[in-house]
Amino acid sequence: MKILVCLKQILDPDIPPRDFAIDRDNRRAARGSANLVTNIFCENALETALQLREKAEGEITALTFGPSSAEDVLRKALALKADHACLVEDEAGEYRNSATTALVLAAAIRKLGEFDLIMVGREAGDWGAGQTGGLLAEQLGLPSVSFVDSIEATADGVTLRRQTELGWEKVEATTPLVVTITNNDENVPRIPKTRDIMMSARKPVTNWKLSDIDVTCDDITAAGTALEVVDLAIPEKTTECEFIEGDSIDEKIDAFAKRLASIVQSA
């Protein structure tokens, strides 16, 4: 089975809140002191792919679209024994939304060849839009299944388990197919072995510019207009403290419940 996993490099979402800053003029997060990490759901996707490869033969290609620093997420994927890695470099480094990303990824995938499974994280820890997977399927003209947390290979395709609000759904699908991956207890990302980290530095990474995959700035701009960020701000956190009065404990509980209900209703 040929698997392609899309990975996104993002600002570490685990930084302390007071270290988080935004660049309001350009309507994006400021790098500040934050590290760059692989988006967690992308890591879940890679882990799911690795497990699938352990059970069914196959090859894994890791693909990312981002600035040159995004090579780090590919090196990490290579350390985890992905077979190939490809970076499409975003020279301008502008903010890209899900639509532009899907456009670029689709172009790259077409050039990389045929894949049975294309896996993306359910959403990214920076913007949390959760759109890239669906848009990518659209671009590639493939069916897609979202919120998948486990995959099994069958004779003529795959069986997928997807999380829903009510429980799990089992889906049988034929490939090729795009799936978005969510997390569960079984796809907690593994950590690489030290020797593999050292070896990964020596493995080749395909490095493409946008021109290499025949995407022009106009294409990007056109796709980008689908969505516009109008303003960006960090919500202010305020704490209000209110004491519930009452003569007896029963009265207090009663008043407390009523107050609680009114807050819930107004919210």
Place this chain on the structure above:
Amino acid sequence: MMLLAALNPAEATREVMWNISHSWVMYMLLVPTMIIAGRGVYRQVQKWRAGQPAARFDRPAERIKRVVKHVLLQQATLRDRFAGVYHFLLFWGMITLTIATTVVLIHHDFSIDIMRGRFYLYFQSLFVDVLGVLAMTGVAMLAVRRWIVRPKKLVYTDESTWLLVLLFAILGTGFLLEGWRIAATNDPWGNWSPAGIVISKASLAVASVETLTTLHWLVWWFHMALVFGLIAWAPYTKLLHVLTAPLNIYTANLDAGGGTLKQIDFESAQSFGINSLEQFTWKDLLDLDACTECGRCTSVCPANTVGKQLSPRDIILDLQSLLDRNDLASRNSKSDGEQPDEYKPAFPVIGQTDNLSSDALFECTTCAACVEICPVSIEQLPKIVDMRRFQVMERAEFPQQMQDAISSLEGRGHPFKGTQLSRMDWAEGMDVPTIEDVDAPEVLLWVGCGGALVDRNQRSTRALANLLKQAGVNFAILGREETCTGDPARRIGNEFLFETLATQNIETLKTHNIKSVLTSCPHCFNTFRNEYPKLGGDFEVLHHTTYLAKLIGEGRLTLDAKAAERIAFHDPCYLGRHNGITDAPRKILKQLTGSAPAEMEKHGRQSFCCGGGGGLSFVDEPPDKRVNQERARQALDTNAETLAVGCPFCTTMMEDGINAVKGDREMVVKDIAEVMWETVSRE
């Protein structure tokens, strides 16, 4: 005339080999005995030689001193009172008896007439007899311990039972022989052998001279057979420690603390970490054969004490039996150049027994109590870390929460996944100078992740900074440039990450031209002091307890009213045991309160871990097996109101432990800097 000559002490002697003919038979038997014993020793030596190199013959003067202290004077052994005493008696008793036998040999076989006169009376008769009695006392004490007291820490095998019986029989028959010879020859110097004369008199009361002579002959050959049997068998039993223990003590690790870990050459190492017997150094393998099975290491091990699987004694003994079962010398050592994708151990160790399971290895807090207590200088801890390294770097299989700490170290430079604090938060509103603001600071205050990124410890760090300001110390902090020293990575077993972090820190400190580093974290302290020099980072390193004591001594800090509370002190492992600093914190506390701090039974170099070392502070231990709660009980038993500590990890571990078990008792945990800031005169 005859009588006169016999009673002249200058002529005192006895007939050697009295009653024994055909003594050549004995010499004939000695040959196979020595061959069997020699083969046993040779076999082990060959196994040790299959290990990796280790430089353990440098600094001979220091090594000889160790041997005098721990072999001849038995200092480490004597720390366990009862066992120490009987071992001392047996040790010197057996040595004396061996010397006495050698004297007989010289006298008889080389016909050098040395068994005569005062030497014969004082040494060969009286001294040897008394020492023999003491050795017998030792055997009796040993029997009482093994068969009546039966402490849990001992290993009860048939082998040890037989060895004990054998020792008893050899000493016993020796006394009988002496007594019967005195009786039968009516030895005029018999009174110089007190035990001999008693046996002589008692025997004469029940048997004739002829009977005793016959018995003497029979028992002499029996005695000889026992002795030869013991000599031949000893190298195949734990008695091998008679040879290996002194050798092991001579070749011990002379570096601080005994917790010294090996460096890895990442370019050439066959595997990162150890999972095969021959990957250990020859000294590691010698360690295995030096174990006396005394069980002290396991009895002081904090993890074992709270009921976990980890047992340093059994790690050593299980490795020893693997060494026994495998022929290391036969290993096909050729390698075909190309690194195989996965390293295949020739003589695998991890997971071979329950004691060597990965789970047990990751229970170790790296407290080094085992190394400290071992009477024969065995290094259990470095072997544990060697095997952890394999699990971490070659297999990436180790506890999830330790994995999180490692990932956080890799990505964020600190081990506290999900902390809501950043490096400088503690200093808010305090005007603490960073390295950019200060030209050539007296000391660099290395805050450490524990001091900066854990809520509770911000108080301690602020107190320390306040004290430095109060004393007018020209200091600075690195601020955002600070990252973890790499200690948790190294103890968990990720040597690669440790080296990366360490190299980076050394670089940063050199860029800022730092000469002197002050830290309140004993883990950082230990890393700077003992580990960075090996990577090219030589800085003066100070722990805040020593430094604060110095500031008081110099009058730069003066103390106001005495602290009223009763204070106990908990020695952090990486301060007391690993680095020998136990006086400075006590000196401060004495000055603060006017009296010496309350002591727990386990303190100083014998302190009991808080449970937080070795990456364990990032792990949720099972609720019924928590090291910090055990230590908390020990602390509460002092009835002190305050438990002073000198380590951010100890602070949180002890605070959690005390809160969990205190019941209606009260005890607060404070860093020494906090206690001090409360009592110091302020401007």
